[in-house]
Amino acid sequence: MPGSRETPEPALLARIGADLGVGIIVSDAAGVVTWMDELASSWFGGEFARGRPVRAGLERLASRSRFVSLPPAIVSEVSESPPGRLFCLRREGGDEFYVRHLVFPLGRGSGEASELVHYFIDETREKRLQETLVDHLQQLTSMKEIIDTLYDSVSSQEVIYLILVAVTSQMGFGFNRAFLLEACGDQLRGTFGIGPSSTEDAHRIWSRLAELNLPSLRAIYEDMAGAKAPPDPQTQEIASRILFDPSDASASLRGVIDSNRPALVDLSVEQAPADRLLRDLLGADLVAVVPLWVRGTLAGVLIADNFVTRQPISEKSLSLLKTFSNYAAIALERSQLYDELRQSVAKLQEANSTLKAHQRKLLRAEKLSAIGELAARVSHEIRNPLVAIGGLARSLLRDNGLGTEARDKVAIIVDQVSRLEKFLRETLDFVKPEFEATTVLDVRDEANACAQAFRAGAEERGIALEMELGDDPLPCPVDRDVLHRALANILRNAFEAAGPGGRVRVSTEHRGFTAEIRVADSGPGISPEAETRIFEPFFTTKPEGTGLGLAIAQQAIRGLGGQIVFENGPSDRTAPQASDPLGSIFTIKLPLDESAIRSPRGRRPVPTTGIRRP
Amino acid sequence: MKTVLIADDELAIRKLYECELRDEGYEVVTAASAQEAIDATRKQIVDLVIMDIRMPGMDGIEAMNRILEENNELPIVINSAYSAYRDSFMSWPADAYLIKSADLSELKDTVHRILDGKPSGIGVERESVV
Numbered sequence: 001m002p003g004s005r006e007t008p009e010p011a012l013l014a015r016i017g018a019d020l021g022v023g024i025i026v027s028d029a030a031g032v033v034t035w036m037d038e039l040a041s042s043w044f045g046g047e048f049a050r051g052r053p054v055r056a057g058l059e060r061l062a063s064r065s066r067f068v069s070l071p072p073a074i075v076s077e078v079s080e081s082p083p084g085r086l087f088c089l090r091r092e093g094g095d096e097f098y099v100r101h102l103v104f105p106l107g108r109g110s111g112e113a114s115e116l117v118h119y120f121i122d123e124t125r126e127k128r129l130q131e132t133l134v135d136h137l138q139q140l141t142s143m144k145e146i147i148d149t150l151y152d153s154v155s156s157q158e159v160i161y162l163i164l165v166a167v168t169s170q171m172g173f174g175f176n177r178a179f180l181l182e183a184c185g186d187q188l189r190g191t192f193g194i195g196p197s198s199t200e201d202a203h204r205i206w207s208r209l210a211e212l213n214l215p216s217l218r219a220i221y222e223d224m225a226g227a228k229a230p231p232d233p234q235t236q237e238i239a240s241r242i243l244f245d246p247s248d249a250s251a252s253l254r255g256v257i258d259s260n261r262p263a264l265v266d267l268s269v270e271q272a273p274a275d276r277l278l279r280d281l282l283g284a285d286l287v288a289v290v291p292l293w294v295r296g297t298l299a300g301v302l303i304a305d306n307f308v309t310r311q312p313i314s315e316k317s318l319s320l321l322k323t324f325s326n327y328a329a330i331a332l333e334r335s336q337l338y339d340e341l342r343q344s345v346a347k348l349q350e351a352n353s354t355l356k357a358h359q360r361k362l363l364r365a366e367k368l369s370a371i372g373e374l375a376a377r378v379s380h381e382i383r384n385p386l387v388a389i390g391g392l393a394r395s396l397l398r399d400n401g402l403g404t405e406a407r408d409k410v411a412i413i414v415d416q417v418s419r420l421e422k423f424l425r426e427t428l429d430f431v432k433p434e435f436e437a438t439t440v441l442d443v444r445d446e447a448n449a450c451a452q453a454f455r456a457g458a459e460e461r462g463i464a465l466e467m468e469l470g471d472d473p474l475p476c477p478v479d480r481d482v483l484h485r486a487l488a489n490i491l492r493n494a495f496e497a498a499g500p501g502g503r504v505r506v507s508t509e510h511r512g513f514t515a516e517i518r519v520a521d522s523g524p525g526i527s528p529e530a531e532t533r534i535f536e537p538f539f540t541t542k543p544e545g546t547g548l549g550l551a552i553a554q555q556a557i558r559g560l561g562g563q564i565v566f567e568n569g570p571s572d573r574t575a576p577q578a579s580d581p582l583g584s585i586f587t588i589k590l591p592l593d594e595s596a597i598r599s600p601r602g603r604r605p606v607p608t609t610g611i612r613r614p
Numbered sequence: 615m616k617t618v619l620i621a622d623d624e625l626a627i628r629k630l631y632e633c634e635l636r637d638e639g640y641e642v643v644t645a646a647s648a649q650e651a652i653d654a655t656r657k658q659i660v661d662l663v664i665m666d667i668r669m670p671g672m673d674g675i676e677a678m679n680r681i682l683e684e685n686n687e688l689p690i691v692i693n694s695a696y697s698a699y700r701d702s703f704m705s706w707p708a709d710a711y712l713i714k715s716a717d718l719s720e721l722k723d724t725v726h727r728i729l730d731g732k733p734s735g736i737g738v739e740r741e742s743v744v
Contacts, residue, residue, distance in 0.1 A: 376696055380668060383695035383714055388626030390716020395633060417716045425713075513707065 010035060013117065023120035026106075027054055031116065040120060043099075054118055086123065098127040139320060146172055147327045149217045156335035158221070163328045164194045165220050167304050169209075172217065173317055173324070175288070175304035176202070179239045182300040190242030191300075194224075195307070197234035202308040205232075238281050249274035253289065257301055262290040262322045264313055278303070288313050290321050292329035299329050299336075358548045379424055386424075390417030440593045443476050443483065444469040444508045447517045450487040451506045458495055464503040468579070474508055474515035475593040478560050483590075486556035489549035490519050490564070490586045497523030503581050510596070514562070517588040522581035525569040534566060553586075562590040616729045617641040617659060621651035621674065622666040622693075627714070631664065634718050635725065648677035655681050660688065662729055664721070665708075667694040682707055689728045693721060 014037050017024040023040030027033050031053045087099050102119040146166045153159045160180050166172035177195025181188040196202035214220045224231045246257055250270030256263045266286055267279040279285065282305065290302040302325065306313060393413040396402060402410065448469060458465050494504045502522040509516045526534060526541065533539045535554045554564050567585040618640045620631045628644045635642050643660065645651035648669050654660065663681065667674040678690050692708040710724045 379697065380695040384624050384627060387695070387714045387716050388624070388630055391630040391634065391718055392626075394716060394718070395630070395637075414716070421715055421717075 013037065021122070023122075025054060025118040025120070027116045027118060029114060029116065031055065034115070043120065096124070096127075098123045142171060143320070143323065143327075146217055146324065147331075149221075150327060150331040151334075152218075153331070154335060154338045156332065156339050158225070159331050159335040160192050161194070161224065162217060162221050163302065163332070164192060165217055165224070166324065166328075167302065167321070168195050169217060169220055171220075173304070173320060175313075175317075176306045176308045177235055177282075177304065179235075179242065179282075179303045180300055181242055181303065183298045186247070187243060187245050188301055190239035193235040193237075193239030194232050195235050197232060197238075199308055201232075201234075241281055242278065244274040244277055246274065248272060253278075256289045257291045257298065260291050260293045262288060262318050262325060264318065265289045283307065286313065288318060288321060290325045292325055292332060294329045294333040299332050302328070355548070358552060361552070375427075382420070383424055386417050386420055390414060390421070393417065438477075438479050440475045440477050441480060441483075443474045443478070443515050443517060443590060446478075446480065446483050447487060447506055447508055450484055450491060453488070454491050454495060458504065461495075462500045463495055463498050466503060466505040466579075468505065468507040470508050470510060472510040473596060474510055474590075475596050476515050476560075476590040477593055478590065482556045482559060486553040486564075486588065487517070489553040490588065493549055494519050494521040494523070494584070494586070497521045497583055498581070499523065502583075505579065505581055507580075510592070511589075513592055514589045515592050515596075517590075518580070518585055519588075520580040520585040521583040523583035525583050528568075531566070531568050535564070553588075557588055557590070560590060562588060564588050615639070615641045616661040617643060618725060618729075619643050619645060619651060619654050619660040619663045621645040621648065621654075621663060621669070621677065623647060623669040624666075627666070631718075631721075634722070638722055638725070640725070640729075648672035648674055651677050652680055655685065655688065662725060663688060663690045664693050664725070665690055667692060667696055678708060691721070691724055691728070 013024050013026070013035075016022075017037040017039060021039070023043055024037045025033055025040050026035040033050050033052055033054060036050070085101050087101060088096055100119075100121040100123050102121070104117045104119070106115040106117055146162075150159060150162055150166075153162055164178040164180060167175050167178035175195070177193065179193040180191050182191045183189075196205050209220070212223065214223060246254055249257070250265075250267075250272035252270060253265050253267070253272070253275055256265055264286055265275075265288075267275045267282075268285040269275075278287070282303070284305045284307050287303050287305040290304065291298060292300045292302060302321075304313075304321070390413070393410050396410045397407065397414060448467060451465060451467060455465050491504070491506070498504050498521040504522070505518075505520045507518045507520075509518070530539075530541055535550050539551075550564075557564050565587045567587070569582065569584070618635050620628055620635070620642060622628050622631070622644075623646055625646075628646070632642045632644060643654055643658065645654050649672055651663065651665065651674075655663065663678075665674040665678055674692065674694065678692070681688060681690065689709045690707070692711045693714055694711075695714045697713050709728055712721055712724060715721075
């Protein structure tokens, strides 16, 4: 109700007040209220305030039922910032109410103010907005710090720990515990967990952290990483036992994971196996579930709860987690890529050094084989004429018609030829091959050992390995290392050709004089152009191939007195077997030890006439 | 009379072996290549083959395998200037592996043993010469 006392422009003031939404009070020069508009009346109580100082009105304002009645704290002057003064009034329930007080003197020409006009402006909304802005700015700043820290980290273990530290530390989101589940195929597997496992534990950890007063997330991480034991062994233990298929989760849990929208999930509501597992392991019903998606792929899931303090999880912290999760997922992916890159580099370095070693060996083998080849040629080219000369001379010698003098001359020819032949026998025939067959081994065992070494890697890539080792022992004189080198190269080639989802079949067979190891793959075979060149050094059809594998294998097997036969696809088969995959087949043929030779033709080498087994 | 087939691309060698084996009392036919040797075993009855390894075109090992596919009882003696194949299992189906020598006594011994089941009587000569 407008004031009863006459004011200079009461109607005007009332209109200004109504238009601006401000409360207006007019007082005399001493501050005693003489008039107030409707809004001011509703705040200060028109009847009470009139005739009293404005200050008392403010106190009255504070003591009214809708304000908590307290002395100075109630009406606290917030700022002297012009214009006027800002008061903060605390309502019941802790609600705050901000009011700006502006005073203007009303002069009456004499220069001395006879009256004062007090404007009371409700600035609660502005103040709230400002607070929200400051709040957001703080969140952005701390989010930026978290993200900067994440992006400065390259190892995935470091990133994972930092994510969990960010979720649990007061500098971050302040949850009690956090668990990271990583996607492994169709399953989610708990990899890390941090946070106290009991109230006592919490007290110990939190007071230690408070004492240390670590300045940044990284400092907290470094403190944690510096410790020898895992930071929270029991929580880590819980994490390591989490393993479930999201399809076993309740509709609500699955919904959160699939929707990429962090939310609270009550694990006790729906009785799905995954929910039950989590609830039993975590010992909590209400958890924040934060899916981590990167480019349409689920990289993992973050689970956070307030296991110790049982504080409710607010919408605000969930929404912050949502923002954070996007960056966390990217950081996680980035670090995993970096790890992969590092592994690839290491593999490449290893491949490079293997390649160099192979090149050296190949070069040596080539030199040896060049010497061998030269020796053989010289031996052949000289021996043939010698045989003719010497043989014919001997036949002349047997001719009874030959005179004594001629016979002596021919005998010299025979003698000289024998000398040359002896030289050939003693030198060129004994150029050693590179490899020596040293031990008699059952090649079934060797084939099996080599193939098993590939099994784990093959299964990982979804390639089936089938073994069919015959019943007959296959003892062959070999050098184990050399045989393994050859087998490993043939097997590697087969697994690469078969590719994911394919199969490789290794079988052995006893065939007369030879032991056979067949390696068949379900790959696409080799083009006719490539077929003639597969054993050539440095020939390869694979972008990452060295082109040495098969060349090395062939050289090794030749060194053992055997050979490798290649069959390309089913049309090429000399002894087709129904169970063989339809790609390429490499058959390693090795001479059997004499003890195992069975010839279906009843043939055996004649032992006394120069056949020498390797 | 037993027939010996000599497969060798060197005329001088064929000539020498032919004379020497005739002297030993065998019928001799010759082939200048692996293919000729295979053809010869198809055309006529041969009791033993003396097979060189390195010949133009098909080599003696492959010719031996082909001949054995058709007649697995036919004795084959590998006779090569190479020693390299002697250690290779690829030559194992042969009845003997000899390295060519101007001294033919080992060859003659082998042929006699396989065809007549006894060594020839020329061992004395071999010892006196070498």
